[in-house]
Amino acid sequence: MTENKKSDYFEIDEESLNAFGYRLLYNLNKPQEAIKIFELIIQLYPESSNAFDSAAEGYLIVEDFEKSIQYYRKAIELNGRAHFHQIGYLRPNIYQPTLLPPDTVNLFRKMGNWENEIAFVYVQGGPDLQLNIGPRDGLHLMPNHEDLLKIYPYQAQILNPKTIISSPILTEKQSAYENAESVEILDRVIKYLVDRKKKVFLIGHSYGASISMEYVNSRKNLAEKVVLMGLDLDEDISSWETLNSGEYIRWENGKEPFARTVFGGISNKHPLKSSFDRVADNLTMIVRSNMEKKYTKLLEDEDFKKIISVYSTQDEANGRKSTEEIKILKQKGTTVVEIEGNHHSMLTTEFMTALYEYLMNAKPLESKY
Known part of the structure; x- marks a missing residue:
């Protein structure tokens, strides 16, 4: 045989x-x-x-x-191309800053009909090491998605995955630089689309919402609407101070934070256990760079009116949105939508169809789903 x-x-x-x-x-x-x-x-x-x-x-x-x-x-x-379950096996790497290619067409993938005047730009969660394009991404859940112009920007760590195995772990300055490069990618992609007479709807989920939010904060926002899903504008990261190496925070029923090991399947006896902990700690540093900012105080009044903030009631990844933030956003003209469920509960055909009808046909979004 x-x-x-x-x-x-x-x-x-x-x-x-x-x-x-x-x-x-x-x-x-x-x-x-x-x-x-x-x-x-x-x-x-x-x-x-x-x-x-x-x-x-x-x-x-x-x-x-x-x-x-x-x-x-x-x-x-x-x-x-390493995946997270593999990358801990790579040998530690001295940090090398991400350098972006000069041609913007190398900073994103496009799908669907380029002739459309409207471009849906989807910034995925993570941070991950590759674009996750498929039936479960937000744009593929929209009506007639085959005919939409779907744009998927890369992120810095996708172009330079070895940042995740940097040793020693990334500093605050290095993490801020990598996040700024992801924002630069998004900014260049949106400008590229607008220069070609495209109307842009920007949609970010989780870490992708963090990149989108920092884009609005630090660049001239050229998107018609910005949909931020699964992330608060003012994140509560106070519990992160208690983390041990290799851990990250989850939220019980969206309310109580607790620590969990990122690579829980890796035995403490494993000779590369410290390498996996280093990967987890680098990821935490990258995510933290934007999440420690208080965007309700940083954004301009006009920015809030373009934002649709979508949160879930039992978000295990970043906790339920506070009543104080909901009040601030509504006062500033932001559309706030509550979804019953977990961190990914907005990524359904039902909600993405409702969002599509709102963006394309001005059909009002309900406040709860």
């Missing part, structure tokens, strides 16, 4: 083999048998990053850390 990748009678399919390996690993709790399957996939597909990634996961579970580290690094080498 190993010698014949294909025969007259059957074809070995990598995806099917991998699925079988994962079933052995997780459903049947047979990690050693799963590892044999993953090793077989490597023999058949030696250039497959997925094969090495799967095998590395198996070795991680049986605590063969040396083999796991070796295979994760091979997966990254083959893939060229």
Whole structure:
């Protein structure tokens, strides 16, 4: 079987083999048998990053850390783009500032109909190391999304993922610079669209809302409307002072903060545990750079009138919006929308359709969904 990748009678399919390996690993709790399957996939597909990634996961579970580290690094080498579950395996990196390419077309991805006069710019959450474009992103949940002009700006850490493995961890100044580069990307993309006579609706979720908010604060806002989802203008980060290395804050029922380990699946016995903690701490520094600002005091009065602030009642990522902020926003002319649910509860067909009708056809948004 190993010698014949294909025969007259059957074809070995990598995806099917991998699925079988994962079933052995997780459903049947047979990690050693799963590892044999993953090793077989490597023999058949030696250039497959997925094969090495799967095998590395198996070795991680049986605590063969040396083999796991070796295979994760091979997966990254083959893939060229690390994911968060892999990046802790990269060797620490001295901080190198993100440098943006001069051509703006290299700062975003576009989908849909370029001939449309209206451009929907979606700034995703994270920080992540790649654009997550697909059925669950906000723009794909809008009516007739195939015909919309959908724009997805990159972020600094997507262009320069090794910032996340910087050692020592990022300073406040370095984190501020990286966030400013993400804002610069967004600013250049929106100017590019406006220069081509496009009307821009800017939509940001979570960390993407943070970038969008800082864009409004620090640049000339050329967007017609700015939709900030899953983030407060004045974030409560007081509980972050209690964090240990490798931890981040979650909110119980959107009300009570508590600490959680970012890479909870990494054993304390793992020889690279400190590397994973460093990744978590760098992410925290990047996110914190904008979140410690008080935007209700920084923004101009005209800025508030262009903003739609969407929050969820049980937001586990940043807590429920305070009644004080809701009052301030409404007084300043901001449209405030409450969604029943968690941090991603606004990313539904129902709400994104309502938002689309508001932006495109001026159909009023309800205050609660």
